[in-house]
Every structure is written in structure tokens, then in C-alpha cells.
Amino acid sequence: MVPAGDTPRAPAADAPAPARLPRSGGAVRAGAPRRNRTGYLAPNGLRKNRRVDEQALREIAEQHLRALAGPDAELREDQWSAIRALVLDRRRALVVQRTGWGKSAVYFVATALLRELGEGPTVIVSPLLALMRNQVDAAAQAGVHAVTINSANPEEWASVEEEVAIGAVDVLLVSPERLNNPEFRDNVLPELTRNTGLLVVDEAHCISDWGHDFRPDYRRLRTLLTELPEGVPVLATTATANDRVVHDVSEQLGVTDQSDGADRPLVLRGTLDRESLRLGVLRLPEPRQRLAWLAENLDRLPGSGIIYALTVASAEETADFLREHGFEVSSYSGRTGAAERGAAEQALLNNEVKALVATSALGMGFDKSDLGFVVHLGAPASPIAYYQQIGRAGRGVERAEVLLLPGQEDQRIWDYFTSLTFPPEATVRAVLNTLDQADRPLSTAALEPHVELSRSRLEMVLKVLDVDGAVQRVKGGWTSTGNQWSYEAERYERIAEQRRAEQRAMLQYLETTQCRMEFLRTELDDPHAAPCGRCDNCTGTRLSEQVSAESVEQAQHHLDRAGTPLTPRKMWPSGMQSVGIEITGRIPADEQHEQGRALGKLTDIAWGSRLRELFAADAADGQVPEDLVQACVRVLAEWDWAQRPVAVLGVGSLSRPQLVGSLAERIAAIGRLPLLGQVAPDPARRVSASPNSARRLAGLWNRFELPAGSSPTELGGPVLLVDDYTDTGWTLAVVARLLRRAGAPSVLPLTLGTT
Structure with a gap:
């Protein structure tokens, strides 16, 4: 028997269907009276004072898990603890577990059980289209009907919303940005909120501005949480959160209540070790040396994998060079169209390419159990971000190679991205003043001539101001609320200093002679951090940094x-x-x-x-x-x-x-x-x-x-x-x-x- 990971496997053809708890009147229609808010219906139709046998419920949960992850899967103890807290006690829970541990199994099994008990659909707030695609496919294997509303399927929005309204959907995946779309927020979200059976916040580190991938839209979830009916369980999950992020996420999601008993929220935090990963650093300072090393060694890396680059140009240039040398590779970045992204992901899943040469756009949500390697051309600016990206590898294989090839230009690239953080107060005030003086809503494009911000940074500022209550998104654009707003200069500087500290830590990772996995786990405040015995420093074995003069010359000619x-x-x-x-x-x-x-x-x-x-x-x-x-x-x-x-x-x-x-x-x-x-x-x-x-x-x-x-x-x-x-x-x-x-x-x- 094996514990369940995040990667679902096809169940055996003759696998028995999961036993079902009888629904109370079937699916819950929008507007129907809520049931089971203080408890659940047991199989005999009685309420909480006649509780279902917990062991029997766990056995049914195990059957749902096997439908999701294969006939040999069994629940980890922390997985069952989370499911029990959500289904039986209707509590709020924060699960911080390593990539591949099986966080998605928790919410899909909990959803199956809650739906059998007559509860409404699960709403999963998910940050990436890749993540949504994988979750829809995984849910289907568990017998859970999942649909999504995102920027890539606008032609399906009306039919999806109708399915949700009639109770035909088990799981609705939405992006955090969608929560503040005026039409969705005003016409769909109120009814959905009243009938939600479970709220899941996936990649919850995004809610914290201390996290490596903070997104202003995620902070809207605080408002959504205050509008949920009493007793709706909430699950937040992430693999990349240190103590500071865990505390911040817990506070924002309301899971820091110190009360006793069943009402006390649950925080489950496990070891972050990844037994399959073999971490190493190769010192090849010049771009031509790194390209030459890839050309000579890519075939020697196991299976297929990901080559991460710090910039779009670097990803595209590296992919071009490798294709010239006969490798089947594709580039993948924020500039890649949605359809091309999906095709590239599928090609990697099918092992039709040796690698995707990607920016950080390929990160959270991409799930390939047999990914054999992750190579970084240039170091990410944070050990936490690095841990998140290398977590793509080695989920379902015994060994995966993780190699970092830092470049002399890394610091300059970090500095560039650091310059795009929250702008000075005068610039933000210009946005507010323009909206204050407008006699109608202004679109982002209409605001641009009046402020010294690019479109992307202006959108980020508007989202922060929206979360802070100073502006509101309405049909036609943005309006000022007239609420007083203060510029939190000290907080922004503390965040900036935290980013600088993370960069210093990343440089220390490159130079450390201690265990590399232990270093990363310590940066994530893993209390179980210990030497892994597998990395280049622990074993004293390293891949050769030698490259032939011919390969270097070819790389230089390309460059x-x-x-x-x-x-x-x-x-x-x-x-x-x-x-x-x-x-x-x-x-x-x-x-x-x-x-x-x-x-x-x-x-x-x-x-x-x-x-x-x-x-x-x-x-x-x-x-x-x-x-x-x-x-x-x-x-x-x-x-x-x-x-x-x-x-x-x-x-x-x-x-x-x-x-x-x-x-x-x-x-x-x-x-x-x-x-x-x-x-x-x-x-x-x-x-x-x-x-x-x-x-x-x-x-x-x-x-x-x-x-x-x-x-x-x-x-x-x-x-x-x-x-x-x-x-x-x-x-x-x-x-x-x-x-x-x-x-x-x-x-x-x-x-x-x-x-």
C-alpha cells in the first residue's frame, strides 16, 4: 500500500466504485434551504446526535482515494486528519505540506463525502490555468464533476454558471481575479457563497505579501470568508510557506483562533524533505559554457524535465540553441499563448519533448509524476521560490536530478524585477486623484495618460487599492470609494528588505558546503530539517563542469x-x-x-x-x-x-x-x-x-x-x-x-x- 500523492493514477478497470453515503434530497439547488450546517446526515438519515461511525466514513474516504490515485493508495494520517476536520467537524484548516504529498487528494475526497451528505459545491480558488486543467482531470478520476471559469474559456461561462445554479457541479475552480469581476461578483458570487459546501484556497502563500508569489487578488478572499455562512469548512493549502507566511496566511484566513475543542482551527505542517531529489550546483559563469554544457549533457539527464530561465529572451534563445543540436524542446513563458501552453504541457506529459525551457510561468500547478530533472539557468531570487520550482520533479520516481547553473548576470536581473515593486506614494496618489476627479468610471487604459505607470503596474496598484477599500472595480472600469487611504511606507520597506534578505540567502545557497536540501528546508522553517545524504555536498560527488572547446565554440557562434x-x-x-x-x-x-x-x-x-x-x-x-x-x-x-x-x-x-x-x-x-x-x-x-x-x-x-x-x-x-x-x-x-x-x-x- 502506498500513500496518496498529488498525482492521480488511472484506477484499475475492475476497481469497485466507492461506497456512497445517501444524499439528503440530492444536489443542492441554488436558493434551496441549507442543511447540515451544524452537522451531517448519517447513512441512517439522522442528524449529528446519531453520528456515523468514523471508521466507516474513513473506509469510504479510502475508496474515493483509490478511485483518484490508484488501487494501492491509502490515506496518510494527516490527510485523514484534514478530511475529518472538514467533513465531520466543519472546521477551518491550513495544510502546509511538500509538493507531491497529496494536498489535492484532501479536498477532492472531502468534496466527494460532503456532496454525498447533501452539501453544496466546493469552490476552489486557484491561481493558474495549468493548475485548473490538472485539477479538473484529477477530479474526474475521483468521480467528482469539476468545472472552471477562467480567462481561457469565456464562451463556457454562461453554461458553467447555469450548471452551478442547478446543483450539477461538485467543484467550481475560479481564479482570484474572477472574484472581483463585477458581473461574477454581483450576480453569481452571492448565491454561490450561500450554497458553498467547502471553500479551498490553493497555493495559499499567494495571499501573503511575504510570500514569494504574492498576488493582490488573493487578499479579496478575506471578504469572501466573512460572507460565508457559519459552519462552512475552509481549507488552505501550500507547499512553500515559512513561519512568517504561515502566520500571515493563518491570520488572513481566520485560522488563528485559540479556542479549545472542535471549533479550534487545524494547522497541519509536515516535513518538506523530498527523498527523490538530488541537488547540485555547477559553476559555469559564462552563457556560452552553460549552453555548451546543456548540449553535451541533456541526453544524460533522466527522462524528461524542465529547464528554467530567468527571462523570456533567455528561455527562447536556449530553446533555439538546443533545437539546433537535435533536441526536442519547446519554450514556455508568459508570452506563450494559452493554446500553445496547453500543447507544450501535454507534450511534456506525454514525453514527446525532452524538456520545456521555461520561465517561472511554468510553476505552480504543473503535475508530472515522472519528471526526471529540473535545471536552472540562473538562480531564482529566493530559496523559497527555488524550492517551489524544483518541486515539479521526482514525485513518482526514485531519483530526479536538480541542478542549478548560476550566472554572473543573475543579480542584475533580480534588481530589475525588484524595481517593479509597489511604486512611491506620489505615483499612487496620482491614481487616486485622477479617479476622485472623474465623473464616470475610468478603464485602466483611460487612466494611463494621467499616471507614470506601465499598464501591468497600474493594474497591480488598482488591485491593491481595491483590496484596501480605496477604489472599486465596476462595469466600465474603476471608481474611487472616497474612503481614506494611507500609504504603508514602513510595511513596503520591510517587504523590500525581506526580498533583499532572500537574495542574500540564495547567494549563500550557492556557496554553502553544508547539505543543500537542509539549507532549503531551514529557509522554509521546517523543524525537521536535517542532512539529506543525497546532494552534491552530502555525497561529495558532482557532475563534471567540463565542456569541450568545440561545444563552447558552437554556443558562442549561436550567441x-x-x-x-x-x-x-x-x-x-x-x-x-x-x-x-x-x-x-x-x-x-x-x-x-x-x-x-x-x-x-x-x-x-x-x-x-x-x-x-x-x-x-x-x-x-x-x-x-x-x-x-x-x-x-x-x-x-x-x-x-x-x-x-x-x-x-x-x-x-x-x-x-x-x-x-x-x-x-x-x-x-x-x-x-x-x-x-x-x-x-x-x-x-x-x-x-x-x-x-x-x-x-x-x-x-x-x-x-x-x-x-x-x-x-x-x-x-x-x-x-x-x-x-x-x-x-x-x-x-x-x-x-x-x-x-x-x-x-x-x-x-x-x-x-x-x-
């Missing part, structure tokens, strides 16, 4: 490739009229530039480090380095343009005039093309430094003038527009519009760097 597309802007930002610029909708085709080229991205494995040094705030302006000129020449040589450019024009720069000017001059000289000079920027016009499209465009509008004497109409061919760097793409769009309206047949942008 030396230059050129990444620059897609033209197609639509003007919303709300430009509110700042006095009368443009809207689609940018006319005859005012756009053609697809351009950049030498590289600032996040590239190869050119990224070189470009970040060039564009650093303290870097001196000067002539363009010759190696970058020659790389740009290679980009131009490989450019499949419809017509070769006939002239070169630079975009005048106030911060790096020598760099841009010399680049335009060198390209014109090498290509034997006339240099038209530079588009002159107005030094009096302020341009926003934030990646906010509306604000950036407002600062650029009417800022440039074509050089005197230039006549694009007479050129008879494309203009090569040279700039040092593009972020939002609006400088190129504005200058291209100026050139096209002056008669240029087409515009081909070329920059050194792009994000």
Missing part, C-alpha cells in the same frame, strides 16, 4: 548571431484626447514604419550584458564600439527587406548624442549611403521615463523636427532610421510618422538595443 525584430506600433494608446492629442484607434498603414531590427535585447543571454553596460545610467557617452558596429552590419546583411534602404537618418539623442551620431555615420559609410543627419529633439519637451505608452507618447508628440534640407519625397526608397535603444517603440513610431507624412516611401528602424 554571436545578431538581430531581433522590432514590430511597428499599430494602435494609438487610449485616452490621448484627455491630454490634448486628438488621435485614436488604428495608426494608418501609410504612417507606420516597416518591421525593424535591433542588434539584441537587454535580456538576451549574449548581447544583453554588453548592451546593459552600454546603457547603464553611469556609462559615459562616446563613439559606438567597433564590435557593435560590425554586429549591426551582420544584422543588415541578413535583413530580408523588400527594398534596400537608400539613405540613413539618425534619431537625435540628448543623453547619448555621440553614440547615436557615430552609429548612424558608420552605418552610412559602410553601406555607402547618404547620411541625412539627425532628427532633432526639442530639449524643452519632457519625455516620461516610465514604460507607460500614453505618457511616453504625450511627451514625444511634436517633439522632433526633420533636419533642414532633407526631402524624403525625393529619395525614391526606404529610409534606414537609426537609434540607440527602443523600449515602448513610440519614439520610432512618432519619427516614422513624421517621415512618412513628409513623403518617405517607407521607414526601416535599426537600433542597438530593445526590451
Whole structure:
């Protein structure tokens, strides 16, 4: 007999169906009187004063588990403790257990029992589509009908809501963002709340801003919990929570009551050891060495697995390199479409690929029992986040390799993501003031021209303000509630310091000579932390860091490739009229530039480090380095343009005039093309430094003038527009519009760097 893990297995064809407790009147319809709030109906139809035999109930729970996880599965003691607390005592529970322990089995078995007792559906708040897909499939094996409402299935929302209303659904999975969708919040959630049989908060560390993956929407659950009828059991689960996160989650979910007896909430916390994992660190500081090592060793790693990269560009570049070397791999990131993600996950589940090269977008929720390895190209910024990601491996196999290949650029990438935390008070106040003065709800797009925030950061700020009660999401956008709001500067700084401490701990993990698994478990405050006897430090055995000169040369050749597309802007930002610029909708085709080229991205494995040094705030302006000129020449040589450019024009720069000017001059000289000079920027016009499209465009509008004497109409061919760097793409769009309206047949942008 084996304990149940998170990975369900197909039951035997002749496995008996689970015994059933007779339902009390069948499924509960929306609006029907609630039953069993103070107890449950025993098989003989009596209430709590005639309790069902606990052992008999456990046997039925075991049968449901075997339907879910296979004929040899049996409940762990803590699994039964949680199920008992939810089904018999209707308590609130927090389960902190390692990945693969079987947390999903707890809520699916509890759901099956509660539904047999006539209770309403279970509502699972789940953060990721991958997690939802896996849970729907797993529930079906347990005989539990699960449905989901998420961003990928809007065409199914109406039918799902109808199924829920008539009591035909056992489990409804929703994202935390969905809880605050006005239509769902106002029309579906109230009735669902009144009839919920069990509330599950999956990946509950997301509710804590001390957690490695905090999400503002998760904090809305506090409101939902206050609206649940008395006696509705609540289960929160996570695998990655230290003491601070456990306390915070417990407090927010109301599971810190110190009362005695059956009303006291339950916290179940187990060991975080993962017996199958073999942890190790390989020191290959240069990108070409890491790629070369992968090319030489990927086939030697067991089964199929995940290669994690810190950036989208790194994931895509690594996947390209490995495919060139004959490996079946796919890249996977937040930029991957929903359908492509599903296909990539399925390919890995079916062992059709050796690996997915992924960012952290592939994390919580992906469940493959025989995942044989996890390799990190670059270290995550937190030991807790690292533990969560390596937990994908080794759930159903005796041995899985876990390797970390840190890079010299890791700290700079951490610093970038740290810069995207909660913005300064003045910026947040600008959001509130704009909503206070508006006479109607404002969409996120309509707010953008008035604040110095990118779309994604603005959405994050609005969610935090919504949770804090300062703003409210309604049909048509956002409105101010008029409630007083205070900026918690001290709290934000404490969180920032915690992030810095986590980074320091991650660096210590790389250098430690002690047990690596013990180190991670200690960071997660596991009281059972002890040497594992399996990692590279415990055994003294390490995979070789040696790579052949030929493989390194091939990797360098791949990294030396230059050129990444620059897609033209197609639509003007919303709300430009509110700042006095009368443009809207689609940018006319005859005012756009053609697809351009950049030498590289600032996040590239190869050119990224070189470009970040060039564009650093303290870097001196000067002539363009010759190696970058020659790389740009290679980009131009490989450019499949419809017509070769006939002239070169630079975009005048106030911060790096020598760099841009010399680049335009060198390209014109090498290509034997006339240099038209530079588009002159107005030094009096302020341009926003934030990646906010509306604000950036407002600062650029009417800022440039074509050089005197230039006549694009007479050129008879494309203009090569040279700039040092593009972020939002609006400088190129504005200058291209100026050139096209002056008669240029087409515009081909070329920059050194792009994000």
C-alpha cells in the first residue's frame, strides 16, 4: 500500500466504485434551504446526535482515494486528519505540506463525502490555468464533476454558471481575479457563497505579501470568508510557506483562533524533505559554457524535465540553441499563448519533448509524476521560490536530478524585477486623484495618460487599492470609494528588505558546503530539517563542469548571431484626447514604419550584458564600439527587406548624442549611403521615463523636427532610421510618422538595443 500523492493514477478497470453515503434530497439547488450546517446526515438519515461511525466514513474516504490515485493508495494520517476536520467537524484548516504529498487528494475526497451528505459545491480558488486543467482531470478520476471559469474559456461561462445554479457541479475552480469581476461578483458570487459546501484556497502563500508569489487578488478572499455562512469548512493549502507566511496566511484566513475543542482551527505542517531529489550546483559563469554544457549533457539527464530561465529572451534563445543540436524542446513563458501552453504541457506529459525551457510561468500547478530533472539557468531570487520550482520533479520516481547553473548576470536581473515593486506614494496618489476627479468610471487604459505607470503596474496598484477599500472595480472600469487611504511606507520597506534578505540567502545557497536540501528546508522553517545524504555536498560527488572547446565554440557562434525584430506600433494608446492629442484607434498603414531590427535585447543571454553596460545610467557617452558596429552590419546583411534602404537618418539623442551620431555615420559609410543627419529633439519637451505608452507618447508628440534640407519625397526608397535603444517603440513610431507624412516611401528602424 502506498500513500496518496498529488498525482492521480488511472484506477484499475475492475476497481469497485466507492461506497456512497445517501444524499439528503440530492444536489443542492441554488436558493434551496441549507442543511447540515451544524452537522451531517448519517447513512441512517439522522442528524449529528446519531453520528456515523468514523471508521466507516474513513473506509469510504479510502475508496474515493483509490478511485483518484490508484488501487494501492491509502490515506496518510494527516490527510485523514484534514478530511475529518472538514467533513465531520466543519472546521477551518491550513495544510502546509511538500509538493507531491497529496494536498489535492484532501479536498477532492472531502468534496466527494460532503456532496454525498447533501452539501453544496466546493469552490476552489486557484491561481493558474495549468493548475485548473490538472485539477479538473484529477477530479474526474475521483468521480467528482469539476468545472472552471477562467480567462481561457469565456464562451463556457454562461453554461458553467447555469450548471452551478442547478446543483450539477461538485467543484467550481475560479481564479482570484474572477472574484472581483463585477458581473461574477454581483450576480453569481452571492448565491454561490450561500450554497458553498467547502471553500479551498490553493497555493495559499499567494495571499501573503511575504510570500514569494504574492498576488493582490488573493487578499479579496478575506471578504469572501466573512460572507460565508457559519459552519462552512475552509481549507488552505501550500507547499512553500515559512513561519512568517504561515502566520500571515493563518491570520488572513481566520485560522488563528485559540479556542479549545472542535471549533479550534487545524494547522497541519509536515516535513518538506523530498527523498527523490538530488541537488547540485555547477559553476559555469559564462552563457556560452552553460549552453555548451546543456548540449553535451541533456541526453544524460533522466527522462524528461524542465529547464528554467530567468527571462523570456533567455528561455527562447536556449530553446533555439538546443533545437539546433537535435533536441526536442519547446519554450514556455508568459508570452506563450494559452493554446500553445496547453500543447507544450501535454507534450511534456506525454514525453514527446525532452524538456520545456521555461520561465517561472511554468510553476505552480504543473503535475508530472515522472519528471526526471529540473535545471536552472540562473538562480531564482529566493530559496523559497527555488524550492517551489524544483518541486515539479521526482514525485513518482526514485531519483530526479536538480541542478542549478548560476550566472554572473543573475543579480542584475533580480534588481530589475525588484524595481517593479509597489511604486512611491506620489505615483499612487496620482491614481487616486485622477479617479476622485472623474465623473464616470475610468478603464485602466483611460487612466494611463494621467499616471507614470506601465499598464501591468497600474493594474497591480488598482488591485491593491481595491483590496484596501480605496477604489472599486465596476462595469466600465474603476471608481474611487472616497474612503481614506494611507500609504504603508514602513510595511513596503520591510517587504523590500525581506526580498533583499532572500537574495542574500540564495547567494549563500550557492556557496554553502553544508547539505543543500537542509539549507532549503531551514529557509522554509521546517523543524525537521536535517542532512539529506543525497546532494552534491552530502555525497561529495558532482557532475563534471567540463565542456569541450568545440561545444563552447558552437554556443558562442549561436550567441554571436545578431538581430531581433522590432514590430511597428499599430494602435494609438487610449485616452490621448484627455491630454490634448486628438488621435485614436488604428495608426494608418501609410504612417507606420516597416518591421525593424535591433542588434539584441537587454535580456538576451549574449548581447544583453554588453548592451546593459552600454546603457547603464553611469556609462559615459562616446563613439559606438567597433564590435557593435560590425554586429549591426551582420544584422543588415541578413535583413530580408523588400527594398534596400537608400539613405540613413539618425534619431537625435540628448543623453547619448555621440553614440547615436557615430552609429548612424558608420552605418552610412559602410553601406555607402547618404547620411541625412539627425532628427532633432526639442530639449524643452519632457519625455516620461516610465514604460507607460500614453505618457511616453504625450511627451514625444511634436517633439522632433526633420533636419533642414532633407526631402524624403525625393529619395525614391526606404529610409534606414537609426537609434540607440527602443523600449515602448513610440519614439520610432512618432519619427516614422513624421517621415512618412513628409513623403518617405517607407521607414526601416535599426537600433542597438530593445526590451
